[in-house]
Amino acid sequence: MSAKTEFLHEATRLTNDLVHRERIHTGMWKYYDARTRSQGFFQDWQQARILASQTKKGAISVLHEHLIEFEKNATARGTVVHWAKDSEEARKIIFGILERRQVKRIIKSKVMTSEEIHLNDHLEKAGYHVLENDLGEFIQQLRNEPPYHFVAPCMHLSMQEISDLFENKLKAAPTDDPEELTMIARRFLRQTYLTADAGITGANFIIAETGMLSITENEGNARLTGALPKTMISLVGIEKVLPKMADLALFLPMLATAGTGQPITCYNTAYAGPRQPGEIDGPEEWHVVLLDNHRTALLADAEQRDALHCIRCGACLNVCPIFKNIGGISYGTTYQGPIGSVITPHLRGLQDWKHLSASSSLCGACTATCPVKIDLHHHLLQNRRNAVKERPDPLESFAWRLFAKSINKPAVYQIGTKLAKLAQPLHKLISATPLDPMRAWTKTRTAPAMAPQSFKDWWRSRNIPHHPTSQTTPFPLTSPTHAPTAPKRPITATTSRDLILARVEEALSDTHPQPFEATATQKRAVLPAVTDLIPQFAANAEFLRAEFFLCADESAAKAKLAELAVSHGWKKLATHRGELTDALVRSSGFSPLLDTTEGYDANELEACDAGITECDALIAQTGSVFLTARSGGGRALSVLPPHHVVIARRDQLLPDLPAGYELIQQRYGAAWPSLTTLITGPSRTGDIERIIILGAHGPKKLTVVMF
């Protein structure tokens, strides 16, 4: 079956499924309300969009330079950077790593690029044990179905369906409690983190300046995937580049706002290499696979190049009335909705996928919502034009030629309308029957009746002398000038790295301006200034369900910890050695106390009731905790135990994210810890009917004690 036939079949089935339609609409309204609230977090959301689109445009316009810079900085820290020109090469690279490392069990956090290269199928066929650990992806894997929505993989399922699935596949007791369903998955997946040999992740951003990958998530599954297995592989599209680490201060809250309607997601982690000297955990090897897979073809289309600015937030799907009525499965693509309809023809062939560009009313809701201002619905128009230019449909072509020649010729127009009027009573006889040539309309809609007197008739009947018509002289016919350009010269390169870089450079040599380009306005601060640090930190942290205690001094903080130990019934604690932990935890005589400073047994850490860490900074603007593998006692201490307690001094509280990134950069310079993470609230998921459940994979509780 062709992709189009399958699309029409599924779209027909799902538009007729009213329960499905209702569920998606309800979910999307919840998103819309949350998002509207979160946009209020920005000083000026529209300015933020302009700034973000300019940043992305700047990054893509020198993509090759950024990729080389990333490679240099990442390699310097022991990361192995691979280049894959297509799916096959990406799989080959990954299989090579897995074989050499003698991997058997693999865990994967949500990786859309791996869906693109059908990695799971190939891994399973080769005998690997692969488990998805994002809750939504895990559910879809159990259903043997691709993600329904690239941000919310199982948003189409009811609680009942998930309960049935868990009962059937995991032998779990049926339940109608979303928390219990989440806990069933948590319990099932927990052990897999401890036993997996390799973890596979994607990335939301590549930071050229520092050689880092930034991963955004809520559940903590990606953090665990990056903490425990000995080998880590990240498969990333080459377009994910951001020039500077400081750019994250804009893109992280923006991605959260547009993606899920949160002010910021729970974990935003920047990885800088495998375990570094002096660190206690993290993978021995980290491989980053940079994937082209036709991205350079999209880059070569100067008109639609901005589609590579996409941060995969999914906002365009969430507002798309087509998506809301046909659902994600109908698309048959890795990336659904408007962005999928725009890019899939570039990634998988225009003629096979042009139907997605045609199946749009061009309403523009996507373009209006896109945080990086991709001109989505105009790109659909351009895809339609390019498809026709490449291979016009003979019948349609004839019809449109006839239309064009006659519609503005009064004599022909008049004859046409007279004939239509005559045909109207005849049409009534066959309307909506299989004989009706207008059945596509009349099957569900009454055919519009022609008015007894047209506007033109009425105008003439008024008998008012009107302006003489000008003579029509034919204009010379010229062909469109801005269809995508073909590569000008054959590229000769011996390695995929050089090939991809040459493709990028070649693609960027076409600098045709984008026709619908937005006018840039002046840059200015996009997030509101923070003035009253402590109350704002308290309010923002509590909004995202973190617990915050402000203590008068060190001894009060010590007493607060002792009180927490009693009230939470902590039996076993874990911490690392540091100035504050020594003063507040180690000196208090908590016992037993697992000290992770020299390393730890993951099973033992997992069995602890709480992990107590220090941090680098607290951020008032978002209510977040900034910590690194160094200040936070490694990668796992702050995410594996069910309760994470952070102790901080008052002077560690900073106003906003830019200040946070500045501090981190000053503090660590070139000697980056392998992990820097921004934690906001306890681990959470909204994958089951968009109901927020805490403790999806990481801690169920986050407590900040400040003095």
Place this chain on the structure above:
Amino acid sequence: MLITLFIPCFVDLISPKAGISIMNILEKLGHEIDYPEELGCCGQPPFNAGYWDEAREAARPVLKRLRDAEAVVIASGSCGVMLKVFYKELFHGQSEEAEAAALSNKCWEFTDFLVNKLGVTDLGAEFPHKVTYHDGCHGLRELNLKKPARQLLEKVRGLELVEMKEAETCCGFGGTFATKFPMISTAMGEVKCASARDTTAEYMVSADSSCLMHLQGLLTAQKQPLKTIHLAEILTSRS
């Protein structure tokens, strides 16, 4: 002012009342009307279908006829966008590029023209009914015209405007999309109509006859009492 009025083909043939109302309003405001009778279509259907050569061929007579106009008022948000926004794109890199840009500057969608060019909101209309307003996508998002229609409705005596939840959601017409993907178009129309029905309004109003043609077709087929009406017809209503 001499106003050139562009009447799209479906207004001419299916909803001439909307066109007549617009003409009456403009004349009543003391303007002279030039109606280019020989023009039938702006060329949007082939443009949207990807047949840009054909769209250009259809659009050239329009471009030429409107060259010397002082101001062009278009009786549809959708065709208005074609003339004002998409001609520039369609003729980009063509010999008519400058002409398309010049035309763009003097094109006005009808509600935009009344409120923002003429500064008129009260036309002395009376329409004692409860109505809800459907934003046509092209007017709303390409021309950013959320306010003018509401400013006009506000001044209509006896009229009660109740906003529907899905006011800004596409109705599902989308030109040939409506017949190429009828199941999606219908589902979208159903969402719209259900949202309008929830307001308990008697009328769903819009400044786009094409959306209304699709929505009325759906409402009639489903035998629903909710009626559709073009904004201009309300603005010429008197009790």
